[in-house]
Amino acid sequence: MNYVSVENLTKSYGIKVLFKNISFHVNEGDKIAIVAKNGSGKSTLLKILMGKEIADSGTVVINKDIQVVLFDQEIDFDSDLTIDEFMMTLDSAPIQALKNYHKSLLSTDYDFIEKALAEMEIHKAWDLENDMKQILSQLKITDLEAKMGTLSGGQIKRVALAKLLTETRAEHRHTLLIMDEPTNHLDVEMVEWLENYLSKAKITLLLVTHDRYFLDAVCDIIWEMEDQNLYFHNGSYATYLENKMIREDNMNSTIDKANNLYRKELEWMRRQPKARTTKSKSRIDSFYETEKVAKTDTRKQGLELDFEMKRLGNKILELKHIDKSFGNKLLLKDFSYQFQRGEKVGIVGKNGAGKSTLLNIIQGLEKADNGEIETGETISFGYFSQKGLTYKEDERVIDFIKEIAEYYPLANGKSLSASQFLRLFLFDDQTQYSPISKLSGGEKRRLHLMYILYQNPNFLIFDEPTNDLDLPTLTVLEIFLQMFQGSLIIVSHDRYFMDRIVDHILAFEGEGKIRDFIGNFSEYRENQKLEEKNPKAAVIEQKVETPTPAPVSKPQTSKRKLSFKEQRELETIEKEMPELEIQRAKILDQLNNEADYEKISKLSADLEAISGKLENHEMRWLELQEE
Structure with a gap:
């Protein structure tokens, strides 16, 4: 079942183009992660799908039989509401049926009671209250009478998350769940719980996250927003990185070829008289297209290794x-x-x-x-x-x-x-x-x-x-x-x-x-x-x-027993040293077969970092052995 269809979507702010003529589809069961540099338009795209922003051009078609639910980074709430009252502000028919049912328990109006019971049946709301309490309990929210204004940032995030997950259960319709950085301000236990919940749940998900373990556990499709375009990757975060590297290598190859052609065509352009034939005009148009590709900047400037840090003394x-x-x-x-x-x-x-x-x-x-x-x-x-x-x-x-x-x-x-x-x-x-x-x-x-x-x-x-x-x-x-x-x-x-x-x-x-x-x-x-x-x-x-x-004393011939912490450190070093040797050998092999200057610089930086770590491990290993 198709949930969302987007064709040729474009959005700009002033002279800054976020994305241009992008198209995509979201189908039932898809679990998609969006990856991009900040400022590329991730949040803007989500708002367009929610109807909170308007695109410059293009079409967005949302299936009328689905609901779209957003879990945003900014959470709106009334500080005076209790957690229980905040949860009941959900805008859905089952929640309204549940509220009416609670009112009917205090009423003597038999027509109202009968109507409330009928609504509970129609909207299948009998299990909703138990679902809500179960989710709150799993997210470690126990005091439902606490005021929202008294909660910490992490607690507010968990309550909002509980409300969202309850909403997806409350509506017995197809749901597209959109989540913008859901793991921010959650501790590890809660992140792992949410990760497990989303990976097992039969839901359709569009997710923005910086948590790579979370991304790999939950999503199997990655959308990459870069240079105003949208690229699609099926598989893990590692697969996305590999695909991205291949694309950039291909692009660099295309630019090199365009540069060679550009130099030849530039000489031709300079030799041409002012009068142009139809054939030469076609070649001139082609020249400008080649120039555009040749001047594309794909250089990824790497960090230098030789930062001059302020001196550290003996006492830290x-x-x-x-x-x-x-x-x-x-x-x-x-x-x-x-x-x-x-x-x-x-x-x-x-x-x-x-x-x-x-x-x-x-x-x-x-x-x-x-x-x-x-x-x-x-x-x-x-x-x-x-x-x-x-x-x-x-x-x-x-x-x-x-x-x-x-x-x-x-x-x-x-x-x-x-x-x-x-x-x-x-x-x-x-x-x-x-x-x-x-x-x-x-x-x-x-x-x-x-x-x-x-x-x-x-x-x-x-x-x-x-x-x-x-x-x-x-x-x-x-x-x-x-x-x-x-x-x-x-x-x-x-x-x-x-x-x-x-x-x-x-x-x-x-x-x-x-x-x-x-x-x-x-x-x-x-x-x-x-x-x-x-x-x-x-x-x-x-x-x-x-x-x-200990005070300085005469040297002793007997070796002391390593502490538990030192023994663990020694075991870790002995495990890592062979791995570092293998990494070092691989980089040396790559350096011997690499001609690209930027890649050589990156490999040299990696080699220096690994060699330094290996040297530190060797020195520490000797110290512990001497102990």
Whole structure:
């Protein structure tokens, strides 16, 4: 069954064309993810399908037998309503039947009671209340009398999600469910629940998300919006990346051929007299088409590897016996940790567990109840918070960045201009000279991120950096952070992002308890699930404490036993070293057979990154063996 048919759709804002003459169809059972850079028109396309925006040209045909339901990033609600009242504001016949039925229980009007019972039968609303309560319970919403205005951002998101899923059950019609970044502000447990629900549900789905694990689990079709066009990919996120690379390689080949032809035709154009024959006019038209292709810019500027980071001293950051509570809620209890040079730590836990509070305490933005914090003299923090960007009215993007500095230093003595750095983070020349107020929400988020990095800190603290960022920007950010030589703390619910960046987890598990886990995020979740199923089989809890160095004494011949944390670290290193060797060999083989300069630069960067990691692993392995 066809749900939606779109033909030759075009939409512009001023001189900026979002998409031009795109066509597509949505059929029953399709589960589609839309991937694009922020500002490409993803949200605009969704609004056109919802009838909230009007296209410049083209046709949109929605099957009259389906309902279209949107789960938007911005959630509208009345702060004075209770959760129960908010849920009952659903605009559907079954919900209205249920409300009338509840009223009839307090009525003595037999005609009204009879009519209410008939409506319950007609709209099959008897099971709806149970469905609603079940969904609320699964999303950990228990206090239905709580006011909407008292809820946290994550709780509001879950209640809105419960309302949406109830609506799709309430209407016994075909439904197209449109979801714009549904995982933002949800903790990992809720993301996994939603992922499982959507992957199993027999629904038709159009989804915008930056969560790549979520995308792969739920969707099997990817639409890519780029350069005003729409490209279609069947399969996983990895398949999409492969198809995209092939398309760009083909395009580059076409441009090279067009360049060769363009040079020859340009000579002919210069030799031609002013009088033109019909034949020469045809050739002239062809010349301009060739010129257009030849001047197409498909260059993907890669990040440089030699950033000059501010020097880190011997002392980085040490927390000693930190306590923190809010009223009766205990967040941190006797927490001690010593951060090392170049350490990349991921912090995870449920919303409200105290993750952001710890980040504020580290930076002196909030005081601990007890304990001591020692920060190295050379430490320069870069803090990317969940708060929005602050800027002057009508200030241009390029001027906003230049307020920090005209140039970003590189270790080889060279530098990148503010404009070049902006291009690295996918701001083209036109956008750079646009007012910040004209940027999309995602583009402002990207600019905020770039603003932090451009200040060249040596200790980065990121609080949910992936929310509202598009996948191309996430890829750029991941490359940057993998190369970053300073210390890094990331709070994030994005599992894919965490797995790529960190190999050490601090997990907030409630009641002030923080677990120190050596491994990536997926490994931590697997261990956590194993504990839930079989506590006896769980890994022994690791105490979050860095031992105080012992006084210098005479060398001892006997070796001490490795701690549990060190043993886990040694096992991880021994597992990863052969894998890194294989990766290194593959890159060397590719370099030997590659002629394209840009690809050679990218491969060289990858080789340096892997070689550096391998060298660090080898040094640490020797240290642990000597212990």
